[in-house]
Amino acid sequence: MFNFDKNNIMSxxxxxxxxxxxxxxxxxxxxxxxxxxxxxxHLDVMDGVFVPNIxxxxxxxxAIKKLAKKPLDVHLMIVQPERYITDFKxxxxxxxTVHYEAVTHLNRTIHAIKQEGMKAGVVLxxxxxxxxxxxxxxxxxxxxxxxxxxxxxxxxxxENTYTKIEQLKELIIKKGSSALIExxxxxxxxxASKLIQxxxxxxxxxxxxxxxxxxxxxxxxxxxx
Ligand code: DX5
Ligand code: ZN
Numbered sequence: 001m002f003n004f005d006k007n008n009i010m011s012x013x014x015x016x017x018x019x020x021x022x023x024x025x026x027x028x029x030x031x032x033x034x035x036x037x038x039x040x041x042h043l044d045v046m047d048g049v050f051v052p053n054i055x056x057x058x059x060x061x062x063a064i065k066k067l068a069k070k071p072l073d074v075h076l077m078i079v080q081p082e083r084y085i086t087d088f089k090x091x092x093x094x095x096x097t098v099h100y101e102a103v104t105h106l107n108r109t110i111h112a113i114k115q116e117g118m119k120a121g122v123v124l125x126x127x128x129x130x131x132x133x134x135x136x137x138x139x140x141x142x143x144x145x146x147x148x149x150x151x152x153x154x155x156x157x158x159e160n161t162y163t164k165i166e167q168l169k170e171l172i173i174k175k176g177s178s179a180l181i182e183x184x185x186x187x188x189x190x191x192a193s194k195l196i197q198x199x200x201x202x203x204x205x206x207x208x209x210x211x212x213x214x215x216x217x218x219x220x221x222x223x224x225x
Contacts, residue, residue: 004119004141006178006201013039013202014222015073015182016215018064019055020153020206029210030067036219040073040095042184042204047078050102051151058084058091065092073202075123075184077150078102082109089116097121097144100128110139121182125150126158130167137177142202143168148185153206157186165198189218193225 016038021029033041043061048054065072071094078084081098082105088096096118103109106122113120121142122133126149133143145164148155165181172179182202183195192203203222212218 004180006180011223012196012200012225014219015040015042015202015204016209016219017042017044017153017184017204017206019044020210022210023056026064027067029215030064032216033219034067034069036216037223038070038219040071040202041068042073042075042206043093045074045076045078046151050079050099051077053151058087061088061091061093068092071095073097073182073204075144075204076102082112085109085112085116089118093118095119095121095142097123097142099123099125099150100132101125106136107139110136114141123150123184124164126160130164130171133168133171134175137171137175137179140177140179142180142182143172144182144184144204146185147183147187150185154211155186157188157191162194162198165195165200169199189221189225192222196225 016033044055046053046055072092073095074093075097079102096113100122110120119141121144122140123144125146147157147161180201183200184204187203187205188208209215209218
């Protein structure tokens, strides 16, 4: 059910970010995503230390898991994420993504995530260079490129991301890696086509989906690009 093989992915995947959903009625928005053409749920965990904002954590993810009919793509914006790998597995994470900038022993952390039976991803902040992935790219299932400074939804897309996508694609090919490329932050219907053409496999979108007049129709538009 969880299609993660690059060769099997016919087109780009869409991962709506629940950070922009209505927290007063999450069930409504989860059902909308369930019924839509979206592929994954993108869940943003923020600790108020790694990023200047606090979102939600393990109990909320467990509650979402009970209602969600699609894989949970959990983006950890927390310090020392290695301390909580088992907890996020128990809560129902299918993919666990940690920030390069937050982890000292990245190789160990990536393998610990895989050991728990989850797909393992690494995230780069906008200023972090692709070249730093040279010695980890064959170990990860996913690279998430931040196209805004993490912490908040609704920010403006950073244009330099296109250059990073190009460099990442080159590195993936050079090293024979099967990592998916995911982009997060400021993604909308105006820049999504260019991102897909550049080689992005997974588009995360928060505001562009949940603040639109018809979220499920917007997801359809993203999938139709
Ligand atoms: C930002 C989060 C994003 C956020 C994206 O730190 O990682 O996932 O929800 O929101 P938009 O799509 O509104 O930029
Ligand atoms: Zn995110």
